Structures are given as structure tokens and as C-alpha cells.
Amino acid sequence: xxxxxxxxxxxxxxxxxxxxxxxxxxxxxxxxxxxxxxxxxxxxxxxxxxxxxxxxxxxxxxxxxxxxxxxxxxxxxxxxxxxxxxxxxxxxxxxxxxxxxxxxxxxxxxxxxxx
Numbered sequence: 001x002x003x004x005x006x007x008x009x010x011x012x013x014x015x016x017x018x019x020x021x022x023x024x025x026x027x028x029x030x031x032x033x034x035x036x037x038x039x040x041x042x043x044x045x046x047x048x049x050x051x052x053x054x055x056x057x058x059x060x061x062x063x064x065x066x067x068x069x070x071x072x073x074x075x076x077x078x079x080x081x082x083x084x085x086x087x088x089x090x091x092x093x094x095x096x097x098x099x100x101x102x103x104x105x106x107x108x109x110x111x112x113x114x115x
Contacts, residue, residue, distance in 0.1 A: 022095030
């Protein structure tokens with residue numbers, strides 16, 4: 001069983017920054033994949049950024065150059081640094097982890113970007 005707890009969402013003006021955190025109940029290194037997804041109202045959930053175990057991060061085109069995914073293994077925590085936020089980034093952001101063939105999700109954290 002895996003628990004993922006996100007935090008760091010909020011309301012920010014366009015051009016601002018936020019850092020999301022995802023604390024996992026297991027070591028980051030135990031996951032085959034970890035990533036951030038988002039779901040805006042009326043839209044499908046989409047992957048924003050992620051990395052496979054031992055691999056390099058990947059980003060959806062719309063956030064390249066603005067968002068950075070990272071992890072702190074000592075804290076069992078994954079981060080998403082979001083800079084240059086745009087109103088289109090408004091969504092609920094979810095942490096995701098693949099562990100022994102199962103995908104686990106956090107409860108989500110709301111990010112709202114005002115114009």
C-alpha cells in the first residue's frame with residue numbers, strides 16, 4: 001500500500017510561482033514511475049511531468065521551460081516547481097506513483113492562476 005499526500009497549491013497571479021510537494025509513504029526509489037498530473041474543469045486528466053526510476057524527467061510541451069520536477073529521496077518527497085504560471089495552468093494537480101504494477105494517486109491540490 002502506498003500513500004501520497006500533496007500540498008502547496010493555492011491562488012496566484014499570472015506570472016507567479018508555486019511549488020507543489022508530494023510526500024510518499026515509501027522511498028522514492030521504490031517506485032517504477034512518479035509524476036504529476038492535472039485535471040482542469042471539463043477536461044481529461046493529463047500528465048504534466050514525470051520520471052521513471054533512474055530516468056530523466058519528461059514534461060508535457062505546454063510546461064517545458066516553466067515547470068521543474070525533482071525529488072528528495074531523504075524526505076520521500078517529490079516536488080513540482082512551477083514558474084511563469086498562466087491561467088491555463090489552473091487545475092487540480094495530482095501526484096502519481098507506480099508501485100508493483102499498481103498506480104497510486106494523492107488526493108489532489110488545487111492550483112488557481114488569475115489573469
